Amino acid sequence: MIHIADASLFIIRKRIEGNIITVPSVFEELRDENSRTILELMNVRIEPPLQSFKKKVKTKAGITRDSEELSDTDIDILAKALEYSEREETVLVTDDFAVQNTALQLGIKVMPAGQRKIKDVLIWEKQCIGCKRRFPQGDECPVCGSPMKKRRKSAGKSG
Numbered sequence: 001m002i003h004i005a006d007a008s009l010f011i012i013r014k015r016i017e018g019n020i021i022t023v024p025s026v027f028e029e030l031r032d033e034n035s036r037t038i039l040e041l042m043n044v045r046i047e048p049p050l051q052s053f054k055k056k057v058k059t060k061a062g063i064t065r066d067s068e069e070l071s072d073t074d075i076d077i078l079a080k081a082l083e084y085s086e087r088e089e090t091v092l093v094t095d096d097f098a099v100q101n102t103a104l105q106l107g108i109k110v111m112p113a114g115q116r117k118i119k120d121v122l123i124w125e126k127q128c129i130g131c132k133r134r135f136p137q138g139d140e141c142p143v144c145g146s147p148m149k150k151r152r153k154s155a156g157k158s159g
Helices: 007-011 024-029 033-041 051-064 072-085 097-105
Strands: 002-005 019-022 090-093 109-111 120-128 148-157
Touching: 002 007, 002 072, 007 024, 007 033, 019 072, 024 072, 051 072, 051 097, 072 090, 072 097, 090 097, 097 109
Parallel strands: 002 019, 002 090, 090 109
Antiparallel strands: 120 148
């Protein structure tokens, strides 16, 4: 089994068995020497994500509305997990709920590093705090100009 690892695995110093892969941007996120040492001791392979998989991730994140929450590093790690999941059994190790949500929507198995796993797969929308109308995206209501807040549109069990 392949484990695609987010920075949280190395920050909390969790040890897992098997092949572990991460992306260059995760390595760059690791500021303290202890986290980098754990990464090296676990013989982690560092591989850049392929652009074609990054595009697939961005498309799915746009549909779920997680795109506003995902960093470039999140997209990289999701792309790498998607790439490997198409070839062999892969688990994405992350504590980030937006990353977990997008991964599950992409059919990628997830395992939290130290926190709990998300319970529901979510799709988000925006709701105006003034007129209460709902829209797929945006920060300002196109009808009344009030700010909009992110809210749950639908959910399914994460399995």
